[in-house]
Amino acid sequence: MANDSTSRRVQILRDAVARKIAAGEVIDRPFSLVRELTDNAIDAGATNITAYIEGGGIDRVRVTDDGSGMTRGDLEICWLPHATSKIESETDLEHITSLGFRGEALASVAAVARLSITSAVDDSGGAKIVVNGGKLASLDSAAHPRGTTIDVSDLFYSVPARRKFLKRPATEVTLCRTAFLEKALPFPDITFRFHAENELRLFLPPADPAARISTAFDLDPRLLHDLVGRGDGFTMRAVLGAPDLARRDRRLVQVYVNSRRVTEFSLVQALEYGYSEYLPGGNHPVAFLFVDVDPELVDFNVHPAKREARFRNLPEIHRRVVEVVRGHMRSYALRVGQASPHRASSDPSNQSEPSGSVAREGELPYAPNPTGSNTRYRPNRPYRDSSRTAFDLAVRFTPTPPAAGERPHRKPSPVSPEEVRYLGQVFELFLIAELYGELFIVDQHAGHERVLFERLRRSSDVQRLLEPIEFEPDDVDYLRGRHAELARLGITVEEDARSGIWSITAIPNAFTLPADDLIDTVNGLRAPANDLEREFYSTIACRAAIKDGDVLEPDDARRLLAEVFSLDDAHCPHGRPVWVSLSRDELFRLVWRT
Structure with missing residues (x-):
């Protein structure tokens, strides 16, 4: 059977249908209501903003503020498409300082829910407007302190197809709270309160x-x-x-x-x-x-x-x-x-x-x-x-x-091996030592890795290789683009224009890795230019450092510990701390010794 849509003629959508479709771009879930209504309250200069959520925001969302408020004339048109107090011409788009400016929020809400707005510009009285499904229901005088209360209920009652895709109320409440919180963080001088299901869930004073x-x-x-x-x-x-x-x-x-x-x-x-x-x-x-x-x-x-x-x-x-x-x-x-x-x-x-x-x-x-x-x-x-x-x-x-x-x-003073009281190795990974009245537990791999990393960074000497190391690049374009940066780090890679063979012809003097590890390191580089040094040197240091399970002789352990304790920053290049330390007093407190 032929699809009926293929025989339909092009037509202009009715305004009511078009507004409901457009509203879906602005209001797609209850948290969108919270976001847009809180924006309006902040733009109005409020110092106190409170949100009330019922039924996950599907049944009701109410936001009150003590901002500048709206006149009866403002209320009469504020719910219409593209009604806004934020801008007047396209040139204003270049100087936007408000959170809202498109004039779409209230119009979108009015198209898909029951909307009630009560507002006043001073304490002498205000007005209230009610709009249901995009149609004006009433506009009357009403008592209200300076500020605005916007009450939205029965979300998507006029668009049942969208309503059935909403989550369960508890999930929607969580999303509403997150949206409210995202508005509260940049404005720490405003008081924010969030109520859900008749319970105060969030209170943020200035x-x-x-x-x-x-x-x-x-x-x-x-x-x-x-x-x-x-x-x-x-x-x-x-x-x-x-x-x-x-x-x-x-x-x-x-x-x-x-x-x-x-x-x-x-x-x-x-x-x-x-x-x-x-x-x-x-x-x-x-x-x-x-x-x-x-x-x-x-x-x-x-x-x-x-x-x-x-x-x-x-x-x-x-x-x-x-x-x-x-x-x-x-x-x-x-x-x-x-x-x-x-x-x-x-x-x-x-x-x-x-x-x-x-x-x-x-x-x-x-x-x-x-x-x-x-x-x-x-x-x-x-x-x-x-x-x-x-x-x-x-x-x-x-x-x-x-x-x-x-x-x-x-920069700390250098520590000599003679100053370190080496106590031993545990779990074939951690070195235990005493220095300056503290007990140190040192990760031997992380410590050696940082020591090698610093040596590579300080070394400016380059050795030309008698026999270049030929290799096949994983990413030719990357090597061509980073050729100069690699040379500054002491490693020279060259491409034979005729044969297409790539070779490593020079490396830093401090380099101690086998050729295969060097090739793997070069092929593994993906960092941008400003992070290439750290990635390259940290990868070399990690590969060359002593490993978990390597047993050190006491003299070797003392020499390594002296270098580790002389570091300006004892974090490995990947961010882990090299040691933890305890003082005598801390140990006493841990075992309840007075």
């Missing part, structure tokens, strides 16, 4: 950015640090978690541009790249980035939900984010003789508050938060009192700020 994130995600505020920076055409704030907060997913790696949560992988990558030397592979940081870009340099008029943006200066923002994060992460360098962070935290009188002032302004490419991020906010659920624990592992990597007048990144 706080500094780090404290708001701590409360929202139940994170230890001592492990969050608030940094600010700037570049040409943009400013930025980054709230960065300590490496100990690392997760197996990217849920808490979030990017906000001009106060909107965006899916910009380049900036997510910049955050993770800054952490790369302090987090092992497969781990992701807790990192929140808030970037304010000159409106002329960013375009949000890409998608109705405004989750995407186009930038004119994305490479510059990416570079600055990497600098800020990497500069801050250097404060987590592991060195012999520095004050152990967990040791300081075990005494409540020594606990340090979270602070972005890791380095003085001008020493690193970011500045400490001028508003002072060291005001701790006490969350709804109190954290464990670290003064009650003998050994607080939760903050073992939290940096200890440098003393007044002290440069934050001093």
Whole structure:
């Protein structure tokens, strides 16, 4: 049987049908209602915003605010397509500072649900409008304090086909809370309340950015640090978690541009790249980035939900984010003789508050938060009192700020093998030693790997090979594009134009790998130019380092430990700490010895 659609003629859709189709791009789930209505409240200058969810938001979503409100005349037209107070002409699109501007949200809601809006511009009275399925039902005077209440019920009652694809109410509530929270994070000076099924699920009073994130995600505020920076055409704030907060997913790696949560992988990558030397592979940081870009340099008029943006200066923002994060992460360098962070935290009188002032302004490419991020906010659920624990592992990597007048990144003095009291090897992997009154447990592979990595970075000598090593590249285009960068790292690869044979003709003097491992290393390179040195040297160091199961003679172990204890940063190139240490007092506390 022939498909009837093939014989239909082209026609113009009725306005009601077209509006319902268009509404699906803006309002597709209950959380979309929360997102759009909260945007309107923020744009209205509200200082208190409350959302109420019933039946997962399918039955009802109500958002109230104390913003500027709307007049009766505003209410009469606000639900019509393309009605907005944010812009007037196409040139305004180049200077957008509000969250909303398209004039689609209320029109979309009105087309697919029952909409009621009550609003007032002062406390003398207001008005209420009711719109059902895109049709005006009533417009009357109503008592209401300054601000607006938008009540949306029976979502998709006029589009049953869409309603049947919604999730169960509990899932929709979770999505609504997430959408509400994403609006709350960039505006820490606004109070946000979220009620679901007649229960207060989230309360966020005004706080500094780090404290708001701590409360929202139940994170230890001592492990969050608030940094600010700037570049040409943009400013930025980054709230960065300590490496100990690392997760197996990217849920808490979030990017906000001009106060909107965006899916910009380049900036997510910049955050993770800054952490790369302090987090092992497969781990992701807790990192929140808030970037304010000159409106002329960013375009949000890409998608109705405004989750995407186009930038004119994305490479510059990416570079600055990497600098800020990497500069801050250097404060987590592991060195012999520095004050152990967990040791300081075990005494409540020594606990340090979270602070972005890791380095003085001008020493690193970011500045400490001028508003002072060291005001701790006490969350709804109190954290464990670290003064009650003998050994607080939760903050073992939290940096200890440098003393007044002290440069934050001093290179440690070299340690000689004679200074190390070597106690033995356990599990054919860990070296046990005593130094400067502390007990160290050292990962022999990670320690040797870092030592070799540093040797390669310091070495500038190159040896020409008497017999070039011929090989077949896995990615010819990559090698051709990185030929010059590889030469700067001490490795020369050449292609015979006539035969097409590739050869390695020079290597760094510090290189100790067999030819097959060298070929595998070169063929495995995929890093961009700015990360090629780290990837190349770390791969060589990992292959050449002693392995789990290698048994060391005491003299060899002492020599390795001396080099490890002389490192400027005792993390392996892949981000793992080389050692853990315990003082005599810590050991006493662990075994309850007084």
